[in-house]
Amino acid sequence: MRVMVFxxxxxxxxxxxxxxxxxxxxxxxxxxxxxxxVNAGVLVAGDGLKPSSFGKxxxxxxxxxxxxxGPFAEARELVAGYWIWEVKDMDEAVEWVKRCPNPMFGPSEIEIRPFYxxxxxVDVIPAEAAEIHDGVGEKLANR
Structure with a gap:
């Protein structure tokens, strides 16, 4: 299961x-x-993001x-960084986040969301759209 960790x-x-x-x-x-x-084979990608004053x-x-x-209001609703993880289930993702050092100097939050x-x-996507998505996936894999 892939998850994005914000x-x-x-x-x-x-x-x-x-x-x-x-x-x-x-x-x-x-x-x-x-x-x-990385050593556990969990990390797929990740990075920090500049403050929203640099964003659009x-x-x-x-x-x-x-x-x-930017900047955008409500800092607590913004994302400062992310990881993409490959885990067996949401419980494993939660356990990894609980081991994470606090990413901020004071109180902070990390959100975990699974990818579609x-x-x-399978029950809602037309065959033509599935082919397009499969083709995009293949192109990305071959980059």
């Missing part, structure tokens, strides 16, 4: 990173945790598109 942003993370001994230790601790994930959103309304510049797999759509 490190939720905080007011501090939205301010950007300033060099400090605490930040240095956080990078070391998180590096060691990532190494554990595109709002859709029918055929209209509106670009919205093509099997989830």
């Amino acid at each position: 490190v939720k942003a905080t007011e501090d993370s939205e301010q950007g990173m300033q060099p400090s001994p605490e930040l240095n230790q956080m990078f070391i601790d998180m590096g060691k945790f990532n190494e554990e994930l 959103r595109v709002a859709f309304d029918g055929s209209r598109r509106t670009v919205i510049d 797999e093509m099997e989830d759509f």
Whole structure:
């Protein structure tokens, strides 16, 4: 089962990173945790994200598109980083997150969400769409 693990942003993370001994230790601790994930065959991908002040959103309304510049309100609703993990089930993902060092200096949250797999759509996706998705998957695998 693939899951995406979101490190939720905080007011501090939205301010950007300033060099400090605490930040240095956080990078070391998180590096060691990532190494554990790799050694266990769990980590597929992951990275930290710059504060939302560097970001943009595109709002859709029918055929209209509106670009919205960051920063965005409600830091706790934003994502500061992510991992993609391959785990046997949600319980395993939860156990890994419980072992994670706190990714922020104060209170923080990590959210875990499973990916949809093509099997989830077997009863609703048209054959033509399934072929397109399969073809995209093959192209990605061959990159």
